[in-house]
Amino acid sequence: MGEPNKIKLGISIGDINGIGCEVALKTFLDNRMLDFCTPIFYASNKTISEQKKRLGLEISFQGIPSAEKAHPGKINVCNVWKENPRIQFGEATEEGGKFAIKSLRAAVNALKKNEIDVLVTAPINKNNIQAEDFKFPGHTDFLAKELGGDSLMFMVSDDLRVGLLTDHVAVKNVANEITTKRVKDKVFTMMNSLKVDFGIRKPKIALLGINPHSGDNGTIGEEDEKIMKPAIASMFDDGHQVYGPYSADSFFGSGNHKNFDAVIAAYHDQGLIPFKTLAFGKGVNFTAGLSKVRTSPDHGTAYEIAGKGMADASSFTEAVFLALKVFKNREEYAELSKNPLKKHQLKKKTKAQ
CATH class of the missing domain: 3.40.718.10 (Isopropylmalate Dehydrogenase)
Known part of the structure; x- marks a missing residue:
């Protein structure tokens, strides 16, 4: 069982017909990842169950109604919808875009309320996400509006x-x-x-x-x-x-x-x-300049290999690690700002190195 004060890491699942769920689930196939954070997928039990079944992934999770009920040491799925959207791997469908935005909105709302500490977003399709209430070219512009600040698309390795x-x-x-x-x-x-x-x-x-x-x-x-x-x-x-x-x-x-x-x-x-x-x-796509920490992998939906079990989770895993690192660095910086003596000691140590 993990510690209850572990960083809560929210995951928006992206386009259900792409490789988003696959790379996110594969990241946590290694149970050691649960030592670093408590992952919370914003989707539904049915959707995640169907994804892992069709991808042949042996992985267990806990369904929860909200992030505050998350189980440390386990993969959690926060149930955002009751519908059972049709998964059509490799196809850009209206339904795929609709549920990508449902997942994203729920995760961002939780981030704004401090129910989760950081957010990692799986890839979306910039065409099928367009709707009357969502007219953004991608994650970055939407997050800048929701979270404030002068956002910067920052690719990091x-x-x-x-x-x-x-x-x-x-x-x-x-x-x-x-x-x-x-x-x-x-x-x-x-x-x-x-x-x-x-x-x-x-x-x-x-x-x-x-x-x-x-x-x-x-x-x-x-x-x-x-x-x-x-x-x-x-x-x-x-x-x-x-x-x-x-x-x-x-x-x-x-x-x-x-x-x-x-x-x-x-x-x-x-x-x-x-x-x-x-x-x-x-590589990792990090949105700098926001009040909250958000990262994502450096690739898209990759429809051409979706559902085939071929997707490499390396970039998503790196996105998780970077989100955790930045969150901890921000906490340390805030602590140093409150304590000028510690800041001075760190500067001296940096110079000596």
Whole structure:
């Protein structure tokens, strides 16, 4: 039996026709995972039972009416619906989207009420989740509205962290979305996250240019000259370790990313293509800047392998560990902030190392 004060980890199950339930359940096939947290799936007994049966997973769970009734040392399923939605692995159905949102809303509501401590979200389909009461391009925008703060899509692995100035924005609109204020806001959100969530006292951040070769001094677009460079210079002059803009085409291939604690890319594919190339399967999508901790795996619904038992749970498992780590780091940071002596001692220890 686990300790009652273990971190309560909420899980929204994502699209029931994708690999979300599979990777989440596989993560807890190893009972040792229950030593680290108390997992709570937001779904229904029937849905989870059918998923594990069809996937051939030998795993037990406890059905509960709410998170406060969760059993430490066991997998818990908080019953959010009484219906028995039809599971059609590999298909993007309206029903799949409907129940993905039901799970997400229930889990986020529990997070807001402090019934759970952290949230890990399984993949959703950005098309079938759209509804009259849910018009968001994905998790990040919905969570930013529900939980407040200046959110930052932050991809994290052991030795690589990549944030985005713009996330789910059409390429044709990227340049118009990037302003001096947005650059500074995202940098400061990342900087605060690196300090509070990752324990990095003096973070060093690189920014990638918007245009090829960062605009070649205005020859290939003026955005880098007029927006990026002035914003970076202003922050650097204020004493922050912010550098760039670097030409994106050679930045990762040259290994330059290893010289920084984190990198900010101008748009989605500029950051996620190299991240997923270098860290796929071990990477985690972390939403920095929120009042609560949320992570997710670095992959999508993977309809092409859904229901075949082939899904690799590594990224979901990493998402669980990162959520727990960030939660503990935030607690430690809050404690240090209350006790200046401890903070001073930690700084001295950091310098000595």
